[in-house]
Amino acid sequence: MSRMIDRKRLAAWARACALTTGLLWAVCAGAQEPVAPPGAEALRNPEWIEAGRVRFVKTCAYCHGYEGDAGKHVPFREHLDWDPAQIHDVITNGRRRGANVMPAWQGAISDDEVWRITAYILSLGGKPRASQ
Ligand code: HEC
Numbered sequence: 229m230s231r232m233i234d235r236k237r238l239a240a241w242a243r244a245c246a247l248t249t250g251l252l253w254a255v256c257a258g259a260q261e262p263v264a265p266p267g268a269e270a271l272r273n274p275e276w277i278e279a280g281r282v283r284f285v286k287t288c289a290y291c292h293g294y295e296g297d298a299g300k301h302v303p304f305r306e307h308l309d310w311d312p313a314q315i316h317d318v319i320t321n322g323r324r325r326g327a328n329v330m331p332a333w334q335g336a337i338s339d340d341e342v343w344r345i346t347a348y349i350l351s352l353g354g355k356p357r358a359s360q
Contacts, residue, residue: 265313271347280348283341287333296352300328304352315346 270276285294296304319342322332333342 265316266343271312271343271350273347276344276347277351278348279341280344280346283337284345284348287337288345295355295358296349297357300325304349305355305357306353308353310350310353312343312346312350315349316342319345 284292284296292299292304318330319337320332320334320339323330337345
């Protein structure tokens, strides 16, 4: 009888180990995959831009202003040929220049949402200021 239980336990352990190994592989494989940027058309989608704007106002505006005019950097509207992958990278990994710290949002904001915020930031390029 006790041998039966041992076998069951062993089987359970084996299953747990297989599951953990599988999960680890999945996580590692996922981490190695490069982030494929969405196409230019997706980044111009008004629904993406609006979703990005809502999140930007909620999470980023207290440092950057509602339209990226505040803060210690070039106003977002003055970037005319901004590479979307570069914007995505700054939001994901953050940046630091002396005392100026841009937090890293990886883990706090999903990748999909980072692309929507990127769409909003791109939409500001060349846009006139609504008010001073
Ligand atoms: C605590 C203040 C703070 C918050 C909150 C913040 N940022 Fe920043 N961000 C900064 C600073 C400071 C810089 C400039 C860093 C530097 O000088 O390299 C910056 C830089 C950037 C840049 C690059 C600007 C450039 O000209 O290269 C982008 C894009 C950006 N932030 C987007 C965002 C987004 C999107 C969010 C919200 C998810 C956000 N930031 C939230 C402080 C902040």
